[in-house]
Amino acid sequence: MRLKGLTLGLAAAVAATGITAPAVQAEETQFFPFFTYRTGPYAPNGIPSANGMVDYMNYVNLKWAGVGGVKLVWEECETGYNTKKGVECYERTKGKGTTVVFPYSTGITYKLIPNAARDKISILTVGYGRTDASDGRVFPWTFTTPTTYWSQASAFIKYIGAQEGGMDKLKGKKIALIYHNSAYGKEPIRTLNLLERKFGYKLTTLAVNHPGQEQKATWLQIRRDRPDWILLWGWGVMNQVSIKEATNIGFKMDRMIGVWWSGAEQDVVPTGDAAKGYKAGTFHAAGRDFPLFKDIKKVVYDAGKGLPGGEKFIGQVLWNRGVVNSIFATEAMATAQKQYGVKRVNGDQMRWGLENLHITAERWAELGLKGFMQPIKNTCADHEGNGPVLIQQWDGKKWNIVSDFITPMREVVRPLIEKSAAAYAKKQGITPRTCS
Amino acid sequence: MSATERQFGDVLLKVDNITLRFGGVKAITDVSFEIREKQIFAIIGPNGAGKTSMLNVINGFYHPQEGTITYKGNPRQQMKPHEAAETGIARTFQNVALFRGMSTLDNVMTGRLLKMSGPALRYYHQKLANLPVINYLTYPAMWFGDLILDSLYWGPYQREEVKHRKAAEEVIDFLEIQSIRRTPVGRLPYGLQKRVELGRALAMEPDLLLLDEPMAGMNLEEKEDMCRFIIDLNHEFGTTMALIEHDMGVVMDISDQVVVLNYGRKIADGTPNEVQADQDVIDAYLGVAHEADLEEK
Amino acid sequence: MGEILEFIFAPILIFESWRFGMEVVISGLLAGVMYSLVALGFVLIYKASGMFNFAQGVLVLFAALNLAGFIGLGVPIPLAIILTIGIMILFAIVVEYLILRHLVNQEQIILFMATIGLAFFLSAFGETIWGSEVKKLDVGIPQGRFEPFGIQIQYLELTAGAVAAALVICLAIFFNKTKIGRALRAVADDHQAALSVGINLRTIWIIVWAVSGIVALVAGTMWGAKSGVQFSLSEIALKALPVLILGGFESIPGAIIGGLIIGLGEKLAEVGWGPYVGGAIEDWFAYILAMVFLVFRPQGLFGEKIIERV
């Protein structure tokens, strides 16, 4: 009790944390930090993603003068895919009025999740991060829109089943998972194991250590086990080496499916012809033949306002994904603006906007991306947005979509997510909120 | 004073038929001798005669293939260097082997390490070690207790430090190196380094002190100082010493007994006078070069 | 009990199918050669200057970046190779001028640290010039495979084996038959003595860094052909370290034999034991293998027995 008097002052300082930061922000701008990695082992993949995010925001400013009249400002912060640098980025940009962050690294995502509610900063992880965080009751501040690794794994099994001529044909088939030995790579294993019990295929998991330059042992085992399908959960240089090794041992490339982070131009082009026929998951269409992308080229690059050397990335898979990332952010912001009738949105409002994000097919068409993605709709309990998965195939020149939108097995994945989230809540002493 | 008049104690170290080989090369062949307490014992011989190897065998650094060493009545064949040190054998080196990163004082204090025991462990050895069962249980606890005391530098441990600091200061006083107490030894001139090294060995309060060329590379003045320290040590404290030295004048002057090695074999053993008279020695070693030296005496 | 035995002998049990066993052995040996190529660069510099050059991995990246960069600019391959060698020599001169000569007579660990600083600098410098994108490196090394007796062998790895053999022969000739080579050996044996007979240490350093730059170029070309040229290439240095301790820091044959042992050992372990414990064990297995080996032979495979003197 005696201590309390002494500490009251500190408490006031804490309260001040909230006051000062927004005050210095000019009213008509909305700030976004971009955690990017243009250096380090994963830079080849980081650069197009970062460019996509920046280019779209730039485009919105140039074309529409911002969102709802609020100009977008952003700051890139280099993380090098390193958690400590990510923490530094987060803390440094926090004071500039951050409402939502895109960590672009599994490690940074995990580190930031416990902070999100405290700082009133949402975490939007487009196609990566912590899968069970899509349970909005336990993780109100984390968004895994449009879909997650677990969903994707189930969609892959669905796709394989379809290719084999029915889910019942999966019985006795051999599927090998080659994965990056990290939190990211291990995400699908639990789902695949569960489905293994359900459909009776046989799963072999093979881990590859970072960076994955040397995979001889892995592919020797593939040669021995002769799986019918290979799922590749790789990242960085590992992807190229895997694709090359697969060709080297004469594996049929159209039976090898990569996760969406293993299916970019950067992964296949350096392998030459080896990757022809290789498939990969994605949650958005491929290519640059969309009105929006043509417009971005016109408005941003032709006007000389783009990033140096950035034009060549337009339409690439990772660049497209970066654009999707920014679209989610701006759409959520617009949603929040409408709901609260404000111009610049704060953390609470941005969170509401993300939670009530609803991008209909019409809206996609309006954005100039007709058929690019399926409608996305988040709810209080479900932050995954119910996005379906596509399969694309590399023809030696470009990626082509070769499947319809595959709806993940929600009935399998969702209970898994809820169970995992509940376990987390229990361990961390969190009372899940009620969504009704 | 003549060496023969002096009275020595029992046999401290007995070397029996030692043979040491490196691969096919024999460094020492079938050498035997005895060192008595309070003796100044010299091992001489030309370069490569196996003198240093002999010292290395005595303090357990080399393991001879044949023969035994009996020290304080206990025969031994294999022994690790630190075990030799624990039984009271100290040593200086031909090329100074000081701890260059530490000050003079710290170097001398390292010589006290064996004598320093943690207060808890000492209590253990005094009171608990002989109790059945309980000694196994308490030893780790006492060891750990010492570590805690060490890490706090407090109470009984601090008193222990002070006690040994006093002992170290006595050595420093004796060797007259007070002024360089806090100087890192790497910065000292060669002669002083040798003296600090002697200090480190003395701090161990050894029963047998092995000196490997204590006067090599010194000027006359330094040599005189060193001789004085050696003689004082022997006479005042009765330290037994085995030394290797090339300066025959010094050897003949201060030693009580001399062993002569040549090509790893013993060719003579006796008092300085006896050795000087030995024809083998004169042939093999002293030869013409040193005759002038001997005549002076 | 049976399971335990099965686990213990797993690496041997893979020979149940002798073709598969042989494939593992051959792949292991050839992977080992690829490690040796990187390890050779370390050995050269350590031999001549006692410097544990941690920048060797980055040197591999840097050389490959230059080569791929020049080829990407449309320079014919032979000219690109010559240009890259020129750059590696220039680099050696700059390193000597700016770093080595200022660190004469420093402790080994300081030299080691300096090379890490150099690694930081060089990796960023290389990427500044040539960009961070993955570059394809194709200097005409045959791709694909052939299958004698049903055992798959890849041309790229076979080429690597041949290149490594050629490289070792070249280095052997260089060290034993040329005047510079003899001077290098003299320096490796005894710095002081070499200086006293009039060997210019600085020239030696430049030569040795240039040679190891060229060795890095060879390693970079082989690895780059395998995985494209990008930042990760610098991390293969970590695969070369167990080879080094096994073979000894100062022995060229050691680097080759060490590479073969490590390559073979880690592949057998991964294929045999990996499935039981979750896989991805080869990285640490290589180190543990080298360490166990070292405990029994502290001086490495080809190092001389250490006789301690006082």
Add this chain to the structure above:
Amino acid sequence: MFYREAGQFYTTYAKDQGIFQLKQDKYGLWGLLFFAFLVVPIGLYLLVQGGVMAGTTKDYLYNSILLLLLVNCMAAMGLNILTGYCGQISLGTAAFMGVGAFTAYKFSTGMNYRVQKEDNAGELVSTLVPILPQIDNPIALILLAGAVTAIVGVLFGLPSLRIKGFYLAVATLAAQFFLVWCFSRVEWLYDYTSSSTIQIPLLKVLSFIETGTITFGMPDGSTKAVSVSGFLVAGSETLKVPDGAKTIVSASGFILTDFSKALSSPDASRAVTGETFRIYPVPETKYIFSLAIVVVFAFIMKNLVRGRIGRAWMAIRDMDIAAQLIGIRPLATKLLAFAVSSFFCGVAGAMLLIFYLGALEGAEAFNINESFSILFMVIIGGLGSITGSFLGAAFITLTPIILINVQPAISDVFQDKALVEHIQFMVFGALIILFLIMEPLGLSRLWQIAKEKLRQWPFPY
């Protein structure tokens, strides 16, 4: 003029063996501690109060600079014991830190193990069964982390009897790779989560002291206070909103709540919704605790290295043969160095998890680059010097951050973000080389030279 030993004599050996030879040094250290413990937190608080500094800037200073710096200081001290004092180069520091972090995590969650059963429907049901009570005291966790890491360190130190120099350095990489592999492979270590990440749960100390109050406004206009007890250092605590509470009136104390910003945001009058709220540790608490830990361990290290153990270590480092011949047991001495060093590293790892990151992925947070950067700190700072550990940690931690913060200036010149980043790397690499060339003995040697100069100032002759 003011910094000299003239007139300072000691009449007892006990005093002469004190940590400081000079009174000025002693006062300097007390001043520094005063500054770090009181001036920094209170000063920052006042700056924020006075509106000079943004609250987020203060958070930035604590969360991403000071806490990381303290963790790094701790790890650098640990490695300095082994490399600087005992002469054994280790490249496995990060892995040992990882052992500490995972130990802290396992003890904080009750050492769960998993029981898997098939239920009636044939589904696999797994439950986690704790075998120990959860420990929520950070100090206890840190000490346990140190102890376990010490044991692991001794195991990996065993080869040091036979292997020396760089061979040993590379051999310690075996520890690095093996342990990191365990962090991502041994499911028990990370409580069987699907992604092998760990997150520290709620930890607090002195839970009997009331440290804060949150006042709620009730519908009838009265207020109701909820008091908070104990100092939170990690995780978050869930508390109940009083029945029927409508608004939050104020929050005070050593806490951060879910509401702390709602208070100040434009819609502050918003009604409270939900039944619970959560409180979080303030950065000041974390800072003071980590600082205290670092200071205590620095004191312990100083005592060890100036006593008999330190002398034995240095003897082994300087000349191991001579050391053996004066009776030092090489294996025992080296293993003790491995144990103590690993203890420190384990503490650093636990601090990293508890105070700095909160949640981490073992294989990423403790990868080999971390080991290298800690070795860097020790060498740049100065081998065999505690001051050096601190200076080195500061240099390696702060230089990149300083470079990042001058980056906006460079960014205006170069549009290319990657280029700016690369320039940063080049500058960092060049600075390291420059330092090694200028003063191979490290920053601590520069500090010493500065002090010697100061002794003579202003009359050098």
